[in-house]
Amino acid sequence: MKKILLPVLFVILSCSTGFAEGIITWHSGDNTVMTQPMEPDRDGTVIYTEGYVMDDWTASASISTEYHFWGVWENNIVGTISSISIKIYADNDGSPGDDELWNYVFDNSDYTKAFTVTEYTVTEVTGASSVSALSTESIDSKTIYIVDTTTDNSPCFNQIEGETYWLAMAVETENGSFGFVNSENSFGASALIFENGTVTPINGSMAFIITPVPGSFFLFGTALLGLVKVERKKYLLNTPKVT
Numbered sequence: 130m131k132k133i134l135l136p137v138l139f140v141i142l143s144c145s146t147g148f149a150e151g152i153i154t155w156h157s158g159d160n161t162v163m164t165q166p167m168e169p170d171r172d173g174t175v176i177y178t179e180g181y182v183m184d185d186w187t188a189s190a191s192i193s194t195e196y197h198f199w200g201v202w203e204n205n206i207v208g209t210i211s212s213i214s215i216k217i218y219a220d221n222d223g224s225p226g227d228d229e230l231w232n233y234v235f236d237n238s239d240y241t242k243a244f245t246v247t248e249y250t251v252t253e254v255t256g257a258s259s260v261s262a263l264s265t266e267s268i269d270s271k272t273i274y275i276v277d278t279t280t281d282n283s284p285c286f287n288q289i290e291g292e293t294y295w296l297a298m299a300v301e302t303e304n305g306s307f308g309f310v311n312s313e314n315s316f317g318a319s320a321l322i323f324e325n326g327t328v329t330p331i332n333g334s335m336a337f338i339i340t341p342v343p344g345s346f347f348l349f350g351t352a353l354l355g356l357v358k359v360e361r362k363k364y365l366l367n368t369p370k371v372t
Contacts, residue, residue, distance in 0.1 A: 152245050152279045155197040155338050162190040162288065162341050167312035169199040169249070169273055169336035175308035176331065177203065180324025181216070181297040182309045183225055184335040185317040188288040193342040195285070196278050198298055198335070199249060199310040201271040208305020210246055212236040213278060216297040217286055223318040225295035231286040235278050249275035273310060276300075285342055293317065296337060312336040 157168060163186040176182055196215055202208060216232040218225040235243035250273075288294065300307050311320075312334045320331040 152277050153340075153343060154245065154247060154275060154277050155340060160340060161338050162188060162192055162194060163339045164189045165314060165316040166338055167314050167316060167334055167336050168338075169310045170313035171273070173311040173313065173336075174333075175201050175203075175271070175310055176322065176335070177306060177308040178299075178322050178324050180322060181214075181299045182320060182331075182335055183218075183295050183297045183323055184320040184337065185220060185223075185225075185293055185295050186337075186339055187293045187317070188290050188339075190341070191288065191290040193280070193285040193287050194339050195280055195342055196296065196298075196337065196339060197275060198337040199273055199275050200300075200307050201273055201310060203306040203308060205271055206305045208307070209303045210244070210276065210300050210307060211303050212301045213244055213276065214297075214299040214301075215278070218295040218297065220293040220295060225297070225321070230294070231284075233280070233284065244276055244278040246274050246276050249273050280342055288339075296339070297323065298335075298337070310336045 165186070167184070167186070213235040214232070215235070217230045219228040219230055220226065221228075237243055298309065311331075313336075315334050317334075320333060320335045322329040322331060
C-alpha cells in the first residue's frame, strides 16, 4: 500500500500547470480552502503601508493554493500595480513565526500574466469595523478592486488541512497609492502591519481569500481514481479464480 500511496500523494500535492485555467476572479459564494472566508467590508477602513499587511487563516483542505485580496486607490487616483509580494509563515501561538514557508513575487511580465486588478461590487453592506493603524481612512465612495493572482507558472504553496498560517501581502505601485481593505468578518488573531522592522497591530482582520489552484481538485479526483484502480487490480490478481 505504501508503494502506491507515495506517488499518488505526490500527484495530489504537486502544483498543477497542465490543467490550470489562468486567472480566475473570485466572487462571493465561490469555493475557498479556508475555514473562514474574509470578504471585504463596504463600510470598512483602508490600510496604506509601504510594508506588509499580515493576517492568519486556517486551512480547510490540503491542497495547492492561490490568493485574492481587496483594496482601493487613494483619492480614487487609479495607478498601476507593478508587482505583488506574498509570503507565508507558520503560526506561532497567534502570531507569525520565524519560519517562512513560502514566498513569491508576482509581476506581469511580457510573457506571463500573474495577476489582474478589476472593480469589485460588495453585495452585502455591513457596519463599519473598528480598525486602527498608522495610516487609515474610510472607504466612503471609493471603488473597491479585487486583486486575483495565479500560480500557473510559478511554484505554489501546499497547505495542510487544520493548520493555521499567516499571509503577508505587499504591493508596489506606479502613479498611485493602493490600500488594503479590511474584512466584514473577524478570525483568529488581529491583523498586523510590518514596515521598516516595526510591527503594528490592527484591531480587525484583512479581506483576503485563499482558493485552490485551478485543476487541483481535478488532480485530487484523478489521483483517488488511480488509487482505486490500482487497488482493484491488486485485488483481482490476488483473488483465486473459482472454477
